Amino acid sequence: MKWSEIKIHTATEAVEPVSNILHESGASGVVIEDRQDLFQERSTLYGTIYDLDPSSYPEEGVYIKAYLPVNSFLGETVEEIKEAINNLVTFDIDIGKNNVTISEVNEEEWATAWKKYYKPVKISEKITIIPTWEEYEPVNSDEIIIELDPGMAFGTGTHPTTVLSLQALERYVTTGDQVVDVGSGSGVLSIASALLGASGVRAYDLDEVAVKSTTINVKLNKVQELVTSEQNDLLVGITEQADVIVSNILAEIIVQTTGEAYNLVKPGGYFITSGIIKGKKELVRNDLEDKGFNILEVNQMEDWISIIAQKPE
Template sequence: MKWSELKVHTTNEAIEPVSNILHESGASGVVIVDPMDLDKDDVTLFGSVYELDPTNYPDEGVYIKAYLPMNSFLGETVDAIKESINNLVKFDIDIGENNITISEVNEEEWSTAWKKYYKPVKISEKITIIPTWEEYEPVSSDEIIIELDPGMAFGTGTHPTTVLSIQALEQYVNEGDVVYDVGSGSGVLTIAAALLGASHIKAFDLDEIAVKSTTINVKLNHVQDRMEAKQNNLLNGVEPGADLIVSNILAEIILQFVDDAYHKLNPGGYFITSGIIQGKKNEVKEQLELNGFDIIEVNQMEDWISMVAKKPE
């Protein structure tokens, strides 16, 4: 089968909504090509991504590559994708250059070429993320290894929003905690919570592909006995009882369920939010405080913000 690679030149802010548009349009995989991955200091203070070729990366913004089967509907699909991405500006999302190009790839190239973007990376004091096809030897006895198969959909955890989330989990997850992961994506935060000692993790995502990806990666890391993945809209219909809720998602989405998160947390529980751009920082902070949370930490990596809020005991 022949495939067409659709490449969108956009912004970090638009990664999540553009990726969702591509998935909903039938893309069999999405690759995020972020030049920040080339900067050892920017990716993480703890390690780096190795052997990446700078010529594959844009000077600014990101490339989002999607793979669509070449058929008689391809033209209509591409037109619909362009229209949906253009409509993101109505939601105050910066789509940057929004330059879209299409090229043809054969199935063999499609199934292997994207792997060159993913290498092992140490993202916190304890945690290193490795793609399944890479060989890696731990450098210390207490190093925690997360093995991921991104499934050409959600990356391998090196984006600053994920790094910030995992660093917060490392600090606030306690042995035996019940954790809710809202917008689980590849399941990397679910896995991190389990390996850090959580006794039970519920992973929720509206995207069926994400739920499948989470399930696969959880099994790869042998923590399936402590988690459940479910297709769900945020925390709608979810029972209270979490000691910690983590959500690496757009600020606009976080704002929609702050109140729900507060009521689903046990007293003294933590709400870790990430995926917040600078322009939304104050709005998210105010909403958290308005709903009763105490702000414990505000952290930043590159242009991204994460917050740790606590429900009073």
């Protein structure tokens, strides 16, 4: 089969929404080449650091690459992708240069070569994410291992927004908690919640591909008795209360959910938000406070923000 590589030169702020557009258009995964990665100091505490090739990165901004089958619908699909990216400006999202290029590649070149760069990654004190094909021995007895197959979509679970969410869950989820994951994507946050001791996790996503991906990954990690995955528009129509609600989505979407989240989270419970670009921090923080939440933590990784809020008892 012939494949076409679509490469989009965009801005850091647009990485998450552009990646989602590509997934919804049929891409089974994306490659993100961010110039900032070349200059980031990385600790070797959690594992091996792999050298990066500067020639693969843009002078500024981010390259996002995805692979689509060459067929009679390719031209139409590419045009739909371009239109969807252009529409992001209506959400006040910086899309940078927004240059889109297409090139043909051989299946062998991309289907397996990328796997050598995807190794086990220790995300936090307890949580380690590993690819399904890697052998890994836990370092200590309380280490939590999450297996993911990034070929199924929604990345490897190591994007800063996901890392911030996982670290927050590790601190705030306790044994027996009821957790709601809004915008579940791969299901990694739902899986982590279950492995951290939650007695029940409800994962919601509007995208049916995400629901399927969550279901597959949940079974892969043997927590299907604890996690349910359903298609739903954010928290619309949800009535069951939760001890913790986690939402790793765009800032503009988070502020659409804060009122419902406040009503659903139990007194003393937590609303963990992530996916917030640095420039939208105050938008989310002010909205959370306006709805009645107390802000406990504001954490940052690269250009991304996570805010942990608590409902007063």
